[in-house]
Amino acid sequence: MSGPHPLDDIDINILELLQENSKINLSQISSKLDVAESTIRYRIERLEKWGVITNYIALINPRMVGLNITAIMMIKLDPQKIKEVSESLAVFKELRHLFRTTGQYDMISVVNARDIAHLNELMEEIKMIDGVKELIVEVATELIKVDPKFSLR
Amino acid sequence: MSGPHPLDDIDINILELLQENSKINLSQISSKLDVAESTIRYRIERLEKWGVITNYIALINPRMVGLNITAIMMIKLDPQKIKEVSESLAVFKELRHLFRTTGQYDMISVVNARDIAHLNELMEEIKMIDGVKELIVEVATELIKVDPKFSLR
Amino acid sequence: MSGPHPLDDIDINILELLQENSKINLSQISSKLDVAESTIRYRIERLEKWGVITNYIALINPRMVGLNITAIMMIKLDPQKIKEVSESLAVFKELRHLFRTTGQYDMISVVNARDIAHLNELMEEIKMIDGVKELIVEVATELIKVDPKFSLR
C-alpha cells in the first residue's frame, strides 16, 4: 500500500469492516480485531481526517427504486470541446460514473435508467450537447458483480 | 417510480438523505422532512425489509489507499465459455463492477489497480483465463464524476 | 405475457391462427380451438379494440414485384440533428423498418431496392441528407428467414 498516509494492519482491518457494513459499532470492531475500543475510535477519526474514509452512505438496490436499466455509455467528443462537454455531462444524475479515458473513446460512463424509453430520452439529450460526436451505448443485460468495496491488500 | 414496492415522497426523501450521509440520525431526518420520528423509523425499517436499502457502508478514497489507477476493461469471450469466464472474473477483487453487455464486447468491467505494473499483472492474469479472446483496457486519466447515489426522481 | 391487457390461452390461440392466415373464418377457428364461434367473434373484436391486432394485410413476395435487393443500412448521424434526419428518412418508402439504436450506429434500417443501381441512388440520396455522417450498407445475399409472426409464448 503506497497511498500518501501510511496505513498499518489495524487501519486496513478497520476499513475492511466498515466497507462491509458501516453500522457495526466500536465494541464489535474492537472484539473482532482484538484491539482496544479507544484505539479503534482514534484510528477511525484519523482515517476520516486523512480523507481515507470520505463518507458513510446507504446502498440502494436500483431495481427496487424502478431503475431497471444499467448501461455503459462510450462517448467520442469534438476534441476541442472536452471541458464544456464534461461539465454538461456531469450534471446528469443518471450518469453516476464518468471517466475521461485513454483508448478509442474520450469518455466512458455508467448510467442508470428506468426503462428503454428513459434510456432513449437520455441518449437523445446527451447527443444534443454541442461537442458530442458519437454516443455508443451498451446495455448491461446482467450485473455479474457490483461491489462498492475496494481491494485493500 | 415503478419498482416492485410503491414508494411515496417520504420514502424517496429518506432515501435521498441516507444516500447522502447514512450517519444522519432519526431526529435530524425528522426535522429536515417535517415528519414524525416514529414514521421515519418505521419507513427506514420497511425500506430495509423490502430490500430497497441493502446495506450501509463507509466510502473510501481509492487514491488514499494506494489505488492510483482506475481502468475500464472491455472483454470479448469465446461465446461458448461465458459462464465459466464470468465466474473466474468475479473472483478478482480488483474488478469491482462486471457487466454482461449487448454491444461489441461481451463484458465490461471497472477496475482499480495500484499502478501500471499492477494493471499489467491483472491484464496478464485475465488474459490467461481460458475463454478470454480479447481484453481491451482503457485507463481512466481523470475521474470526472464518481457518484454512489442513484437518481430517485 | 405481460402486455397492458391480460391475454388468456384462447386469445393467444386466436392470434396464432390469424398471424398464420387471416382468411381463416370463424367456424374454422371455432372448430380448431373447440371454442364457440360467438366467443371467437367477441375475442377478435376485443383484440382489435385493445389494439392487439392492428391490421389485416396481404403479404407480397418482394422478388415478384421486382425488388431484388434487400439491404441493411447502418447510419451514423450528426448527434445534434437526429430528429430532423429521422423525419427525412421516414419518408423513403424503400426504408420499411427504421430503428433508433443503442450501439455503434444511431439508426438501423431494413431496405428494399430493385437492383444495385437503385440501391446506389438510394445511398446517394440518403447521404445527401444534412446530418447524415456515415452510411454503411450490408447487402443481404440470402434471406434465411423473413417471418412476419411474433412469438406469443
Added chain:
Amino acid sequence: MSGPHPLDDIDINILELLQENSKINLSQISSKLDVAESTIRYRIERLEKWGVITNYIALINPRMVGLNITAIMMIKLDPQKIKEVSESLAVFKELRHLFRTTGQYDMISVVNARDIAHLNELMEEIKMIDGVKELIVEVATELIKVDPKFSLR
C-alpha cells in the same frame, strides 16, 4: 417493375390496397379503382397463383403482447460453419428476420424479446451455438418506422 411476371397498373393498384388492408372487399376495390369486380377477382386470383401475393395475415402490436424489446443482432460466425449455424438460428421464434450479409457481419437478425432478462437469455443461448464467434446486439430504443408494405412503384 421487372419481376418475373409483368404487372400492369391495375395489378399494382390492387396490391397497394391489399397491402393497406386485406379486409377490403371486391366491390370496394372495384369502386376505388373504377374497374369491374370480375376483373378484380380475376387479377387477385392471378396474383395469388403467380406467387405475388403469398399470404393474408393479421398484424399484431408487439408491445400489446408483452414484447417490449426490439433488438438487432449482428453475428460473426466461424466461416466454416455457416450452414449449421443458419439452421440453428432459424429455429428461434424470437428471430423474425435473419439475413446473410456482405459486410462486417455474417448475419443480421431483427429480434423481439419480452424484456432485458429475456434478451440476455436469448443472447446466451445463441452464443452457446457452436460456430458463433461474436454476437453484437443493438437495442432499438425507438421504432421510428415499421412498415410491412413494399414500395411498388
Added chain:
Amino acid sequence: MSGPHPLDDIDINILELLQENSKINLSQISSKLDVAESTIRYRIERLEKWGVITNYIALINPRMVGLNITAIMMIKLDPQKIKEVSESLAVFKELRHLFRTTGQYDMISVVNARDIAHLNELMEEIKMIDGVKELIVEVATELIKVDPKFSLR
C-alpha cells in the same frame, strides 16, 4: 450468361482467346475453334459493335516502369460531397480503379505509386480534397494475382 446480347459458345470461345492474347490472328482462331474464318470475323465485328469488346490494349508490367508500390485506398467522405470528390479523385492518374461501395467506406481505389515518398505525396494531395474525411491506405506487400481476364462461364 445473362448480358443484354445473347452470346453463344462461339462468341465465348473467341472472347476467351482474345482476352488471353489479342495478337492472335483470324486463321489461328479459326483453326483452334474449328469455325470458318469468315464466321470468326463476323462474330468479332459483332462483339465490337455490341460493345462486348471495348478495346485492345498492351499490358505493362508496372515494376518495369518504376511503379513499385500498389496500394488500396479506402476513403470515407463527407456524405454531402460525394459527387465533387468523385470528380476530383477520378483525375488522379495513379488511381486506376475507383469504386463507390456499400460498406464501411464510401469509395475504394486501387493505386500505383513509384515509392513510399510518392505514395505519401498522393495521400497528402487526396487528403487535401475538400470532402475527404478519412483516407486509409493498405500497401500491397505481394501481388498474388493480377488477372485482366473476366471469367466468362
Added chain:
Amino acid sequence: MSGPHPLDDIDINILELLQENSKINLSQISSKLDVAESTIRYRIERLEKWGVITNYIALINPRMVGLNITAIMMIKLDPQKIKEVSESLAVFKELRHLFRTTGQYDMISVVNARDIAHLNELMEEIKMIDGVKELIVEVATELIKVDPKFSLR
C-alpha cells in the same frame, strides 16, 4: 522513372499509345511521334523483350457478358495458414485481383460476379476454405473509374 531498364521519351510515348489502343499500327505511331517506323519497331521489340510490355489483350465490358456485380473482398486469415489460403483463393476465376496487404485485412481482392446469388455462392465457398477467419464484402454500387492504363510520367 526508375525501373530496371532505362526508358526514354520515345519508349514512354510508344507505351502510352499502346496502352490506349494496341491495334494502332507502326506507321500511325511513327507519324504521331514523328519517329522512324524502324525505330518504333525496334523499340517495341525491346520493350517486349525487357518484359515492360507483357501481353496484348482485348478488353471486355463485364456488364455485356452478364457480370453485373463488382465487389471488393477483404479477408482476414488464420495467420498460420496464409500460404495455403493464397493458393486456394488464386484458383477462383472470379477473383481477378488478389493482394496481400499491410493493414487491418490480410488480403484484398477485386471480384466479379453475375448477380447477388452468385456472389453469395462465392462468399460461401470462400468462407469454407480452411484458414479463412473473416470475409468482409463491399459491393461496388458504381464503377467511377476502371482504367487499365498505368501512369507513366
Added chain:
Amino acid sequence: MSGPHPLDDIDINILELLQENSKINLSQISSKLDVAESTIRYRIERLEKWGVITNYIALINPRMVGLNITAIMMIKLDPQKIKEVSESLAVFKELRHLFRTTGQYDMISVVNARDIAHLNELMEEIKMIDGVKELIVEVATELIKVDPKFSLR
C-alpha cells in the same frame, strides 16, 4: 545492403560495435576486427562524412528521470490540416517519435510522460490542437524491448 553509399564488411562491423557502445576506442575496435587502427579511423570519419553515423549520444533510462509512462498515441486528423497539426505536434518534447502512416490513423507517436496526470494533460493539450479529430492512446504496460540499434545485415 542497398543504401546510397556502398558499405563493406568492415564498415558494418564498425557500425555494429559503435551502436553497442560508442565509448569503445580505436585500438579496441582494431583488435576486435583485426583491422589496422588507421583504417578504422579512416572508415569512421567516412561514415560520419557520408551521414551514416549522425551523432553520438548518452542513453538515459526514462524511469530513472521520473518518466514512468510510455504510451503510443494514434491520431486521426482533419485531412485538410495535416501539415499544421504536424508542426504543432512536433513541438511537444514528450512526443519522441512521430510518424505519418498509411492505415487507420493519420499519425502514430511514441510518448513519455511522468504519470497518468501528466499523460492526461498531454492528451488534453493535443486534443485542443485545431485539426485533431481523434486521439487514441495505448499505455505501454510493459517495455518488452527498446533497442536503439538498427539491424545491419
Added chain:
Amino acid sequence: MSGPHPLDDIDINILELLQENSKINLSQISSKLDVAESTIRYRIERLEKWGVITNYIALINPRMVGLNITAIMMIKLDPQKIKEVSESLAVFKELRHLFRTTGQYDMISVVNARDIAHLNELMEEIKMIDGVKELIVEVATELIKVDPKFSLR
C-alpha cells in the same frame, strides 16, 4: 522530477548535453555549465552508477544503411500465449521497440525493413508464430520526428 534518485539542476544540465552529443568533453561541459570539471566528472560517474545513463551509442541514419521502410506493427495475440509470443518476437532484430499495451492491440512494435519485399517477409514470419492472431501494419510514409532524447523538465 520524481525518479528513485534525486537529480538536481546540474545533473539535468549534464544529461541534456550528453543526450545532445556524448562526444562533448569534460572541459566543454564545465565551461558551458560554469561548474568545476571535477564536479562534472563526479556527477557523470554517479549518473552512470545510479543507472540514469545506461550507455553511450552511435546513432545511425537508417536510410543510409538501406533500411528504407519504417513501419508500426499492431499485434493481437491469443491471450493465453502472450509470454511465448513475446519471446519469439523479441528475437527479431528488425523489431526495435516492442511494447505490451492496454488498448485494442496486445502489442505494438516499431519496425525497420529494407523494402516492401522485406516487410512482406517479416509479416509472414511473424504471422507464422503460434499465438499470433492478427498483425496490422501501418507503413510510416513520413518520419516527422525521431528524437532519441527524453524530455527532462
